[in-house]
Amino acid sequence: MKIKSVRARVFQWKGKTVPPQGNFCSNAMDLVYSKTESMSTFRFHSWTVVEIETDDGIVGIGNVALAPKIAKAIIDEYLAPLVVGQDPWDYEYLWQRMYRATHAWGRKGVTMAAISAVDLAIWDILGKSVNKPVFKLLGGRTKEKIPCYYSKLYRTDLKEMQDEAQKFLDQGFKAFKMRFGYGPAHLQHGVQENLKSVEAIREVIGYDTDLMLECYMGWNLEYAKRMLPKLAKYEPRWLEEPVIADDIDGYAELNAMNIIPISGGEHEFSLYGFKQLLDKKAVSVVQYDTNRVGGITAAHKINALCEAHSVPVIPHAGQMHNYHLTMSTLASPMAEYFPIFDVEVGNELFWYIFDGEPIAENGFLQLRDDVPGLGLSIKTEYLDQFDIIE
């Protein structure tokens, strides 16, 4: 079997979007003086879909959500010529070709995200070619079903947040992630607002459920050090990305305080990036995203690294490319789950692009044994709501 063609298309949403409400979510731009809306770097309303076809007619699908137009250009210009004509079963060889050919200017960020999309499509082909789901190629079913946590609860009106938490508690979720709306720029008022929001959610979900707290890199080390003791009484399972992704020593310092486990990795790339995080004991929970970190070829190795360090892997964002890895390793106890909503941040967009994503039931996800590959196909229902760039 040989790869015949690689097609990368950008799906740009032109349908209805919900503007972010209230303080919504702290993020790295909050600390920079700016006249533009800080949420603009945080929302993304397009996605790159990669289809790789083999000479025997199998089509594998991959995707990448970071900087979609740039990812497409990297795939078209640099990555496609490296894989066309090659055997997809040589996935490690192909991964190394892509990684090393772009190494001088790639390594992290959008280049690794582009490599991830190609690698995902290759693994989809492998599964389809032997009529098995990808998780069966990675070690198989280690769980009857995958526990997942509800991930939304952006910082809006507290009563609205409480209603949202109640609705999904009633649907059987036993773990929730909420977003902080305030950071260092909001001074002591923001500290109080952040605490009030956690209190409001705990009031609804109680203490029999897990609560995770998301900063999305919108704090700094000094602010995070002040917040940790104040948040401890709410018993969060983790505090996520309190500082920017490059401040690995900052993560390590916060994690060493041993007050709340620190999580991160959603903006880290490759096996080497995670080796650094683990060597420095910077995180207590690893949150790679397979469509950023280097695809399944890289994520499978990171799972092994985390297993050896006894650090759980709970990938960013959920979605099929991550669920297959979560299903096939004991290092991964749980998945993230973005619920189906109108398009807001952009996290929801995959529901509009793909068919085949499992829907959570009672706080669990299931992967089917009888669907080969990653299990996704392109949805036709919303195609007219996208501008598609070839």
Ligand SMILES: O=C(O)C(=O)C[C@@H](O)CO
């Ligand atoms: O789900 C997460 O962990 C994210 O960081 C998603 C992002 O959109 C912030 O909510």
Ligand SMILES: [Mg+2]
């Ligand atoms: Mg996050």
